[in-house]
Amino acid sequence: MGATAAAGHGPVYEALAALPLVDHHCHGVVTAGLGRERFESLITEGAAWPGISPFDSPVGVAVRRHCAPLLDLPRHAPAEEYLARRAELGPHEVNRRFLTAAGTAVFCVDTGYAPDHVTTPRELAEAAGGAAYEVVRLESVAEEIAARGVEPGEYAETFRTAAQAAVRQPGVVAVKSVAAYRAGFGLAPERPSDAQVTEAAARWLAGGDRLADPVLVRHLLWTAVELGLPLQLHTGFGDSDIRMHRVDPARLTDWLHLTAGTVPVLLLHCWPYQRQAAYLAAVFEQVYLDVGLTLHYVGPARAPEILAEALEITPFRKLLYSSDAYGVAEFHHLGALAFRQGLAGLLQERVDADELGLPDALRIAAWAGAGNARRLYRLATTDPVPEDGRD
Template identity: 55%
Template sequence: MDLAALPLVDHHVHGARRDDLTRAEFEDAITESDRPVPAWMTTFDSPLGFAIRRWCAPVLDLRPHADPGAYLTRRQELGAAEVNRRFLAASGVRHFLVETGFRAAELLDPAGMAEASGAVAGEVVRLESVAEELTDVAAADFSIRYAERLAERTGTAVGLKTVVAYRYGLDFDPARPSATEVTEAAGRWLGAGGGRLADPVLLRHVIWAGVDRGLPLQIHTGFGDPDLRLHRADPLLLTRFLELVERHGVPVLLLHCYPFHRHAAYLAQAYPHVFFDVGLTLNYVGAAASTVLAEALELAPFAKMLYSSDAFGPAELHYLGAELWRRALGTVLGERVASGDWSAADAQRVAEMIGYRNARRVYALD
């Protein structure tokens, strides 16, 4: 199936880098490792690096599989603004839901993403970042001040996100902490100078405050940089929390999920308020994208899966996420139509559901 013209809602994404990138900066930006790239290797020699040379090079007027040096020279010639404009427009994304809680000064904000792409952009607010803004508050007032600040920060937001997988793990106590527990934990955290929020009681508190806010709640699961422990990022660890949230009517969106995407599909199948994507994954597996996407589609109802790129930094990742997703889904659905298992009309309808219709419903974008 050819899905090149299918419009997309990228329901979880970060901004594109504002500035030009050196080769070292670009190579750092196309790996999830937070360590320096060893001198004896290049991150272009990876599934993502090969995918960039194949699919992104033509957008910069280069032949497919262009040499990395030639690719980066051309990127510098065009400049960051033109590179961003080309890749964001070519992605075919019509609505970006931009998470703004990480290294925001380096990136285009939602307005900048909209201007560069010609699309619409909304904001997803990171719960932990809102708490980290509270530096002049008494421990006894933390709970009410956090709720007030969250309301202020999310006045026009479309969703919320937690990175508890990075700050503690998904095996946190799922119960809402008591007021006494929150005050005591806030006292410890504020007394130590605040900063990065990693206290497990306060993490639970801000997550439940997000549930109370009522906006769709995104949760990072699965792989990422070494700041998390992968065995504690399995979405199955959230099962009891998901059960407690269910009665609140808040959609919970499990992000990325790899290599636990089958676990996430089970949770989406089991719980009406749970949704998932394979966002970050497809860029990093490159040519294997259709394999991962086929596995994600094995079990979950098709109304429970969304498209995202989780692109951060180089605008290539915003474009490539869409390109690989369209190609992978076209391959998977095309095989099912060719085998006679699906009709062409059903395949097209599922592509539209995952590509944009599910996100528009979950985030009330209409």
């Protein structure tokens, strides 16, 4: 774990630097070489606008500061030198260096978003020397059955059957919805009727677009509950498809009341709503959260503040680690580094101020970095890559 060793000092830093992480939500990395334009597009949720490079942003600075040394470059290497060295090493070696440096033992991989050719869960795990499991994106399941052709009156049962088949595949540990992108969380909380689903399916199937009908999104969420696996929900920060005011997880409160006692609900990313997510985790037994994606975009310098807000009232068994890395292996490394340094700094400061006992701090660090995810997803202590897992 030496490449991700924390910058600070003390037993909590040492413990987190050595901890094999469980990344409970991430994606594959690109296997082809990347030119400047494509690389820049992958390190931003926005775009590389004329005259404005993502390298000149907090995440771009973090890449040049914390990733350049792993490419044998000095810290803060210019973007041109960074990209040239990356091309010289080639994608296989670049991916290997960053994935192993992350110190991640287990990857729970969302395979439903892949506009680029990216590693399969098995390939990701093999490059990192770890294990991989799959997270099934339910919108992708719905869109696949629509593409094959289905009658509106048969849509609900066909989707349920397809989703059940998907989650029974070896290596699947959770499902995910991107309802935040498609309809936001201002949805009626109740389960839609069969007639409502059929009517909505007729509208959607006639248009042939991605699943975004609010009724069908509600139906998808209730079907997810029936599947019985942990449900991951994107909340907060994302690309320009997001309408930020509609993705505050607090808007799920009524639905959470109705689904109490069913499946764990994992609130992903959360920024700038990490405090609302913390409230939900504090008052609903089934709610958990992470601040993945956020951490590598704010960088290690701001990670402690984000984590401090997320942990203001969150029960310590409710915080998980994720990177939400996609495309560039740098984000697996940066996510892990920011989490380790940020949480270690936060906990060590409280230990030094005698606000937290060292044994408690070490337990919290181990829970957040790995233990909570292992318990929630029922992961083995030792995680072989599933031999016949869905790649």
